[in-house]
Amino acid sequence: MSGVWVFKNGVIRLVENPYQSGGVTHGRRNVLVYLPTGEVISSYSSLEQILMSLGWERYFTGDSDLIQYHKRSSIDLISLPRDFSKFNSVYMYDIVIKNPNTFHVRDFH
Numbered sequence: 001m002s003g004v005w006v007f008k009n010g011v012i013r014l015v016e017n018p019y020q021s022g023g024v025t026h027g028r029r030n031v032l033v034y035l036p037t038g039e040v041i042s043s044y045s046s047l048e049q050i051l052m053s054l055g056w057e058r059y060f061t062g063d064s065d066l067i068q069y070h071k072r073s074s075i076d077l078i079s080l081p082r083d084f085s086k087f088n089s090v091y092m093y094d095i096v097i098k099n100p101n102t103f104h105v106r107d108f109h
Contacts (some may be wrong), residue, residue, distance in 0.1 A: 032047070032095060033104045065082055078094060
């Protein structure tokens with residue numbers, strides 16, 4: 001059983017599968033935006049180009065389920081699911097936190 005506990009009007013209930021894969025929340029989908037150009041990240045290839053221009057490098061661990069990036073100048077590591085359809089807001093916010101003022105997560109209607 002999976003889902004989210006929702007508290008509304010004094011009642012708590014379990015809502016099963018309230019989120020779809022890909023960062024969908026209540027009919028909205030989150031997108032990662034590269035702020036300097038306003039580009040919505042729609043693939044790992046475009047994201048990788050931007051990350052590499054910011055000093056991130058591919059980190060190869062042998063884990064076939066993850067794509068990882070690291071910066072030599074920090075201890076940070078970005079781990080992403082290999083399947084882009086599983087790229088959701090959790091991963092987007094991880095990128096935003098590790099690249100302040102460069103990325104933003106927005107609702108896409």
